[in-house]
Amino acid sequence: MWQLLQIELLKIFRKPRTYISFGAIAIMVIIIQIALKSDGRSYIEFIVGGLKDSLDIPYAHILNGYFVCFIILNLLLIHIPLLIALVAGDSIAGEANMGTLRLLASKPVSRTGLMLAKFMATVIYTALLLIWLAFISLLLSILIFGTNDILIARNDALEIIRSNDVMWRYLAAFAFATLALTTVAALAFLLSVFADNSIGPIVSTISIVIVFTILSEMQIPLYDRTVKPFLFTSHMLAWKGFFYSRIDAGGSAIPGTIENIRAIGKSGLILVLYIAGFVSTAIFVFNRKDILS
Amino acid sequence: MSLVTVSHLTKKFRTHTAVDDLSFSVGEGDVYGFLGQNGAGKSTTIRMLLTLVKPTEGHIELFGMDLRKERKKILSQVGAVIEKPDLYKYLSAYENLSLFARMSGSKISRKELYTQLEMVGLGGRVNDKVRTFSQGMKQRLGIAVALVHHPRLIILDEPTNGLDPQGIADMRNLILHLSRHLHKTIIVSSHLLYEIEQISTHMLIIDEGKKMVEGTVASLMDPAKTLVEAEVNDPKRAANLLEPTTWMHFLQKTTNHVLIFQLPKELVPELNRELVRLGIEVLSLQAKTSLEAYFLSLTRSKQYVAAFTD
Numbered sequence: 001m002w003q004l005l006q007i008e009l010l011k012i013f014r015k016p017r018t019y020i021s022f023g024a025i026a027i028m029v030i031i032i033q034i035a036l037k038s039d040g041r042s043y044i045e046f047i048v049g050g051l052k053d054s055l056d057i058p059y060a061h062i063l064n065g066y067f068v069c070f071i072i073l074n075l076l077l078i079h080i081p082l083l084i085a086l087v088a089g090d091s092i093a094g095e096a097n098m099g100t101l102r103l104l105a106s107k108p109v110s111r112t113g114l115m116l117a118k119f120m121a122t123v124i125y126t127a128l129l130l131i132w133l134a135f136i137s138l139l140l141s142i143l144i145f146g147t148n149d150i151l152i153a154r155n156d157a158l159e160i161i162r163s164n165d166v167m168w169r170y171l172a173a174f175a176f177a178t179l180a181l182t183t184v185a186a187l188a189f190l191l192s193v194f195a196d197n198s199i200g201p202i203v204s205t206i207s208i209v210i211v212f213t214i215l216s217e218m219q220i221p222l223y224d225r226t227v228k229p230f231l232f233t234s235h236m237l238a239w240k241g242f243f244y245s246r247i248d249a250g251g252s253a254i255p256g257t258i259e260n261i262r263a264i265g266k267s268g269l270i271l272v273l274y275i276a277g278f279v280s281t282a283i284f285v286f287n288r289k290d291i292l293s
Numbered sequence: 294m295s296l297v298t299v300s301h302l303t304k305k306f307r308t309h310t311a312v313d314d315l316s317f318s319v320g321e322g323d324v325y326g327f328l329g330q331n332g333a334g335k336s337t338t339i340r341m342l343l344t345l346v347k348p349t350e351g352h353i354e355l356f357g358m359d360l361r362k363e364r365k366k367i368l369s370q371v372g373a374v375i376e377k378p379d380l381y382k383y384l385s386a387y388e389n390l391s392l393f394a395r396m397s398g399s400k401i402s403r404k405e406l407y408t409q410l411e412m413v414g415l416g417g418r419v420n421d422k423v424r425t426f427s428q429g430m431k432q433r434l435g436i437a438v439a440l441v442h443h444p445r446l447i448i449l450d451e452p453t454n455g456l457d458p459q460g461i462a463d464m465r466n467l468i469l470h471l472s473r474h475l476h477k478t479i480i481v482s483s484h485l486l487y488e489i490e491q492i493s494t495h496m497l498i499i500d501e502g503k504k505m506v507e508g509t510v511a512s513l514m515d516p517a518k519t520l521v522e523a524e525v526n527d528p529k530r531a532a533n534l535l536e537p538t539t540w541m542h543f544l545q546k547t548t549n550h551v552l553i554f555q556l557p558k559e560l561v562p563e564l565n566r567e568l569v570r571l572g573i574e575v576l577s578l579q580a581k582t583s584l585e586a587y588f589l590s591l592t593r594s595k596q597y598v599a600a601f602t603d
Binding site for chain 2: 003004007010011014015016098099100102103104105106107108109110288290291292
């Protein structure tokens with residue numbers, strides 16, 4: 001299995017297409033950082049809304065590396081599934097299109113082993129993409145903007161998390177985001193089994209993510225109970241929960257706490273179930289598939 | 294000793310039967326030519342031998358082991374080029390070979406990989422990306438991939454497709470080298486009779502998924518013998534009646550419509566008399582001048598139909 005995984009990683013990281021995602025993330029993050037560096041005040045005013053007139057807002061302190069990273073994650077984590085689908089959707093269908101799938105499947109390795117190695121390689125790619133995002137959005141932002149307390153907007157309230165209470169929240173958020181994006185990778189991986197070229201699974205994955213995201217965001221009571229709890233997209237944004245602290249009687253955030261850890265755990269479990277379902281279905285289908293490409 | 298034994302192999306894709314009750318065996322050291330026009334069922338049969346396609350019915354044994362039960366053990370002793378060998382274009386020849394060698398479960402040294410690439414004439418292009426290769430070079434790299442783990446059985450599906458005349462000649466020489474000097478057992482498919490005739494020791498003609506003719510190339514291509522199609526009222530009963538007679542060893546195949554014999558031309562009238570004597574109604578008796586004429590008759594009739602249905 002280890003050898004198969006090494007081979008799959010070699011194939012992913014020798015393919016020029018793989019680096020499009022890393023490049024795209026770097027460009028998007030830098031564009032956001034430049035915008036916030038030049039006109040971050042307007043963005044903060046937009047976040048605090050009407051409070052800017054009643055409060056004396058310390059703009060220079062708020063616009064720090066932690067805060068910029070939080071903004072970047074909010075803006076980008078919705079779009080990164082598209083980049084994940086580029087590689088995961090190509091994993092089987094791309095091989096079928098190139099004609100290498102028949103060569104792989106006629107080698108003395110089990111089809112299940114081959115599929116698991118391919119999926120694990122996709123998970124590693126997803127994790128590396130998130131590490132890269134963390135590196136440039138968190139570390140680069142800290143270098144450019146420095147560190148300070150972080151201001152989080154929650155419904156109609158503002159919460160301040162102390163700077164010494166932030167880093168562990170980011171680590172947890174990135175770990176959860178990896179799980180969320182692995183769900184998208186697993187979906188693209190499943191769809192890849194049915195196709196003979198990678199365009200189909202990539203477009204289908206993106207379409208499903210868009211439709212599910214729209215359904216997740218819709219404020220329609222009927223869907224709130226019947227549909228939303230079962231959509232993986234409803235649980236993908238649960239990483240934000242790591243930045244919501246419990247509030248003490250005085251209205252201040254309690255350091256080192258998470259408001260609703262059970263909700264985050266439940267979302268994580270649902271995503272794990274989705275991943276297991278997608279991957280085991282992909283293996284089941286692939287094991288029974290006649291390879292005619 | 295039979296290295297490959299295929300019994301009653303059938304593959305159905307919904308309503309279409311691609312391979313129909315096919316049985317054959319390949320002996321150790323044979324170069325077994327698998328001949329048939331496009332769509333005859335050659336590639337589907339080869340894909341079933343490589344576990345890419347699951348048989349609907351039938352049984353495959355390789356090296357005396359059941360393919361379904363001992364898949365890994367068997368495939369570690371098989372090398373294959375399936376149609377045109379599409380390799381990883383963004384990797385070099387060496388990387389492709391090394392990758393597939395590792396997948397075959399063999400530990401092969403860097404030096405051995407270089408030697409393998411030398412053998413197929415790619416010694417000077419070891420580190421070049423496959424995307425820069427011609428079709429012939431890709432084909433030769435595909436052969437190197439098939440041979441890298443020293444398999445006992447080599448399966449080549451239409452290995453000369455897309456090659457120029459020099460490439461075809463090189464491929465033919467390579468197959469002969471593998472057979473004569475390295476004593477490999479080879480199954481090679483083609484839709485060209487002369488190609489199979491030049492490299493094979495045995496031959497099977499397949500049409501619409503069914504075995505039509507099988508035998509050694511020497512006997513099938515014997516100019517002294519001719520193929521005879523006898524259209525009779527009940528071919529199965531006729532075959533049963535012929536069984537205890539000396540005519541049985543001339544019988545090549547029984548289909549739904551005809552009996553196919555290969556025998557010296559002067560025996561054709563005698564065959565007719567014997568069939569009548571056995572009480573079989575002979576509706577027609579057609580002598581083909583050679584195996585080539587027979588094969589062409591199969592091919593031409595299909596092309597004729599295709600010309601009017603396209």
